[in-house]
Amino acid sequence: MEFLPTLWFISIAVLWAGYLFLEGFDLGVGMLLGPFARSEKQRRLLINTVGPVWDGNEVWLITAAGATFAAFPHWYASLFAAMYVPLVVVLLALIFRAVAFEYRGKAETALTRRLWTLALSAGSLVIAFGVGTLLAVTTTGLPLNANGDRVGGPFAWLSWQAVLGGLAVVGFCLAQALAFLALKTDGDVRARSARLLARWAPVLLAPLAGWAVVVVAGNVRPAAVIVLAIGVAAALASWRSAARRAEGRAFLFLGLFLLASVAAIFTSAYPAVLPSTLDAAFDLTVSNASSTPYTLQLMSIVAAFGLPLVLGYQAWTYWVFRRRITEAHIPEAHAVTRIV
Amino acid sequence: MDPLDIARWQFGITTVYHFLMVPLTIGLGVLVASLQTAWHVTGREHYLRMTKFWGKLFLINFIMGVATGIVQEFQFGMAWSEYSRFVGDVFGAPLAMEALLAFFVESTFLGLWIFGWKRLPKAVHLACIWCASLATVFSAYFILVANSWMQHPVGTELVDGRGVMTDAWAVFTNNTALVTFPHTIFGAFAVAGAFLLGIAWFHLYKRRAAGIDTVDATGRVVVGEDTSRGRNRDKTDYRVWITSLRLGAVVALISFLGVAFSGHAQAQLMFEQQPMKMAAAEAACHDGTGFSVLSIGNLSADGATTCEDIVAVYEIPGLLSFLANDDFTTEIKGVNTLLPEYQEKYGTHLPDDPMYGERAGQEINYLPLMEVTYWGFRMMITFGGLAAFAAAVALWIVRKGTVPQRRWLSRLAVFGILAPFGANSAGWIFTEMGRQPFVVAPNPTFDGVDQVFMFTASAVSPGVSAGEMLFSLVALTSVYAVLLVVEVVLLWRYVGGGVGSAMPELNDTDDGAGQDDDVLAFAY
Numbered sequence: 001m002e003f004l005p006t007l008w009f010i011s012i013a014v015l016w017a018g019y020l021f022l023e024g025f026d027l028g029v030g031m032l033l034g035p036f037a038r039s040e041k042q043r044r045l046l047i048n049t050v051g052p053v054w055d056g057n058e059v060w061l062i063t064a065a066g067a068t069f070a071a072f073p074h075w076y077a078s079l080f081a082a083m084y085v086p087l088v089v090v091l092l093a094l095i096f097r098a099v100a101f102e103y104r105g106k107a108e109t110a111l112t113r114r115l116w117t118l119a120l121s122a123g124s125l126v127i128a129f130g131v132g133t134l135l136a137v138t139t140t141g142l143p144l145n146a147n148g149d150r151v152g153g154p155f156a157w158l159s160w161q162a163v164l165g166g167l168a169v170v171g172f173c174l175a176q177a178l179a180f181l182a183l184k185t186d187g188d189v190r191a192r193s194a195r196l197l198a199r200w201a202p203v204l205l206a207p208l209a210g211w212a213v214v215v216v217a218g219n220v221r222p223a224a225v226i227v228l229a230i231g232v233a234a235a236l237a238s239w240r241s242a243a244r245r246a247e248g249r250a251f252l253f254l255g256l257f258l259l260a261s262v263a264a265i266f267t268s269a270y271p272a273v274l275p276s277t278l279d280a281a282f283d284l285t286v287s288n289a290s291s292t293p294y295t296l297q298l299m300s301i302v303a304a305f306g307l308p309l310v311l312g313y314q315a316w317t318y319w320v321f322r323r324r325i326t327e328a329h330i331p332e333a334h335a336v337t338r339i340v
Numbered sequence: 341m342d343p344l345d346i347a348r349w350q351f352g353i354t355t356v357y358h359f360l361m362v363p364l365t366i367g368l369g370v371l372v373a374s375l376q377t378a379w380h381v382t383g384r385e386h387y388l389r390m391t392k393f394w395g396k397l398f399l400i401n402f403i404m405g406v407a408t409g410i411v412q413e414f415q416f417g418m419a420w421s422e423y424s425r426f427v428g429d430v431f432g433a434p435l436a437m438e439a440l441l442a443f444f445v446e447s448t449f450l451g452l453w454i455f456g457w458k459r460l461p462k463a464v465h466l467a468c469i470w471c472a473s474l475a476t477v478f479s480a481y482f483i484l485v486a487n488s489w490m491q492h493p494v495g496t497e498l499v500d501g502r503g504v505m506t507d508a509w510a511v512f513t514n515n516t517a518l519v520t521f522p523h524t525i526f527g528a529f530a531v532a533g534a535f536l537l538g539i540a541w542f543h544l545y546k547r548r549a550a551g552i553d554t555v556d557a558t559g560r561v562v563v564g565e566d567t568s569r570g571r572n573r574d575k576t577d578y579r580v581w582i583t584s585l586r587l588g589a590v591v592a593l594i595s596f597l598g599v600a601f602s603g604h605a606q607a608q609l610m611f612e613q614q615p616m617k618m619a620a621a622e623a624a625c626h627d628g629t630g631f632s633v634l635s636i637g638n639l640s641a642d643g644a645t646t647c648e649d650i651v652a653v654y655e656i657p658g659l660l661s662f663l664a665n666d667d668f669t670t671e672i673k674g675v676n677t678l679l680p681e682y683q684e685k686y687g688t689h690l691p692d693d694p695m696y697g698e699r700a701g702q703e704i705n706y707l708p709l710m711e712v713t714y715w716g717f718r719m720m721i722t723f724g725g726l727a728a729f730a731a732a733v734a735l736w737i738v739r740k741g742t743v744p745q746r747r748w749l750s751r752l753a754v755f756g757i758l759a760p761f762g763a764n765s766a767g768w769i770f771t772e773m774g775r776q777p778f779v780v781a782p783n784p785t786f787d788g789v790d791q792v793f794m795f796t797a798s799a800v801s802p803g804v805s806a807g808e809m810l811f812s813l814v815a816l817t818s819v820y821a822v823l824l825v826v827e828v829v830l831l832w833r834y835v836g837g838g839v840g841s842a843m844p845e846l847n848d849t850d851d852g853a854g855q856d857d858d859v860l861a862f863a864y
Binding site: 044047048051052053054055056058059061062063065066067069070071072073074076077078079080081082083084085087088091092094095096098099101102103104105106108145147148149150151153154291292294295298299302303306307310313314317320321330331334336337338339340 | 399400402403404406407408409410411413414416417418419421422424425427428429430431432433435436437438439440441443444445447448449450451452454455456459460499504505506508542543546550569572573695801802803804805807808811812815816819823826830833834836837838840841844847863864
């Protein structure tokens with residue numbers, strides 16, 4: 001076992017877990033925007049629950065990708081090139097969703113406002129599904145040749161595992177968002193999200209648990225099995241808490257379920273970072289895909305300094321905006337009055 | 341179609357587009373932070389209004405920079421996987437550091453600033469905008485370190501056919517990065533300066549046209565007010581625009597000086613590190629000392645010796661030597677001298693290696709597209725100079741306090757906003773296209789690094805088809821085109837709303853609007 005590449009394998013797992021944990025609920029809130037909210041006021045309430053934090057959360061994705069580039073260039077190159085088409089779609093969704101956050105409230109007509117709502121909702125759904133797919137094929141493998149290039153055409157990545165991974169992240173995001181809204185709002189939105197979570201949690205959480213079981217069953221390791229068991233227990237606990245309206249606990253147990261699932265998946269996958277379904281000899285592993293020890297050392301020092309700092313000020317953001325918000329807090333929309 | 345060509349077009353288009361948003365974000369961010377500081381220190385109302393108004397435009401633009409920045413990071417792996425493998429050990433580090441050390445700060449503290457009005461203590465709220473805007477500057481440094489390494493690889497060795505970092509300090513203090521960074525940052529402030537100038541001019545002109553402000557017999561401005569629709573066009577509003585205009589003009593002028601000096605330093609390094617780029621920028625076929633003001637002939641030369649029919653119509657003797665060496669007599673190598681040198685050092689044909697695909701064994705053309713480099717270089721300088729000239733003239737015209745009642749001047753000021761954007765884009769196109777046929781340019785001076793270079797032809801993803809690349813090119817460009825229209829329309833609408841677009845309370849004619857302390861400040 002090589003220490004530095006393993007450390008970076010863990011770090012990247014942590015970055016992905018951080019991304020899913022944090023952006024999980026803002027993606028979910030985005031998805032709920034169309035179907036769940038009953039009025040324009042409620043839609044704006046939903047957007048404002050994640051308003052101050054969604055952009056910071058999204059940087060976890062950018063950092064996960066950047067860290068993969070720096071620490072495992074071959075992993076980054078093979079995975080991103082192989083997933084070309086789905087990633088283009090995810091990029092378009094990321095663009096539309098980000099812009100929709102800022103521009104939706106500036107729309108002048110009902111039609112453009114509806115279009116931005118669609119961009120935010122559909123964009124969030126596509127991102128969640130795409131990221132899930134990307135992570136799933138990372139653990140279950142792609143048809144890669146000796147150079148790490150995909151063979152079999154633009155859709156060679158498409159498999160039931162990829163779809164399962166997509167559904168897993170979508171389901172988790174929705175559950176996380178319902179728990180978050182129950183915790184963050186009051187009134188109708190709070191009551192309805194709590195009720196929905198209590199009813200649908202098993203359906204929403206099953207795909208992620210299923211994906212973890214598939215990966216762990218493929219390479220049974222005692223540690224992974226134990227962590228997976230903790231994860232499943234956390235999922236059940238969050239369901240129970242949701243049914244009892246213990247909102248804080250439901251949210252925390254959901255987070256634990258996610259962290260345990262990601263940990264179980266990455267523990268089982270190790271040391272492969274991207275298996276080849278053609279020949280095990282072509283597998284990308286922590287040792288053959290990583291950067292040199294010099295680069296990894298440099299990155300370790302930077303991360304050791306930077307990551308706690310990020311966690312610190314992001315936690316502070318949540319503290320600053322910790323109060324529940326309600327429809328009454330949403331100010332009237334101001335149209336821009338032309339003066340010239 | 342060749343995936344390589346599509347991938348290059350895609351990278352070019354997405355990068356130039358991204359770099360329309362970035363300089364405005366960098367420049368405007370620091371200016372907004374400075375304005376809020378001025379308000380914090382003096383407590384004067386017009387600084388608050390300026391902070392809110394320019395802050396609103398800053399946010400409309402910022403989000404487009406964020407949205408298009410992610411494409412940049414992803415497409416290295418997607419479209420340029422061989423490049424990513426070759427350079428990942430050294431190039432990935434600054435990229436990851438940008439995300440971890442700068443981008444997190446930027447987005448988190450901007451969220452705090454947007455929603456933190458009245459919720460955070462005033463000093464803390466002010467610190468938030470400073471954190472966010474300085475992080476954008478820091479971001480630029482990391483990205484320019486990565487780019488400069490492609491222009492001038494240092495701190496690296498070739499091990500098993502890949503670049504391996506051996507000296508991080510060298511990478512992060514690359515002399516190319518140290519001159520490119522101020523050049524780019526000053527370029528960003530030039531954009532922000534022209535932006536303030538043009539929009540403020542427009543509003544002052546509208547006040548003149550509406551008869552709010554008048555000019556007395558001595559030419560001094562008499563500031564009036566129109567409070568029929570709230571406080572949106574009162575005397576404080578006048579101060580908002582005149583201060584913005586002057587601030588913009590001064591920032592643009594200082595930036596131009598900074599751009600010129602750093603650009604000179606940068607050019608000198610380029611003569612040393614990428615002599616072919618500068619020869620192509622000069623359309624210099626033969627060695628010489630003169631700077632071509634205008635050259636005619638077949639700039640699209642693609643063979644080895646076809647640059648012969650380029651004729652310099654007018655040359656300034658000695659200027660080229662000055663640009664390169666600070667003297668007037670040193671001969672600068674032209675294309676005809678450089679071509680054999682490049683061929684001898686890096687071969688005449690691409691290696692017969694499967695990684696080059698259909699291009700294996702092809703002849704290498706070391707001459708970048710001259711019409712692009714020659715005109716790119718000139719457009720950069722022309723647009724930059726025009727912007728500075730306009731700023732100087734504007735400062736002179738408004739010395740007595742307002743703008744003249746001339747519609748064409750107002751239109752010119754608004755269109756003048758585009759000049760530094762043009763200079764920035766032209767500069768980037770020049771510097772990136774001038775690096776061809778290399779994606780990582782070789783280091784001719786061999787200061788510690790030899791043989792770490794890569795042909796663009798071998799950098800593209802081998803497993804990705806032309807169809808996939810075409811799909812992404814079409815999808816991204818159409819989305820970008822639509823969003824550019826949306827951004828410009830929104831910016832224009834908020835400009836037209838004046839300060840009231842960012843402070844709706846100014847439009848209220850009755851002063852009784854109660855302030856709910858708990859209201860979200862800038863709610864979406």
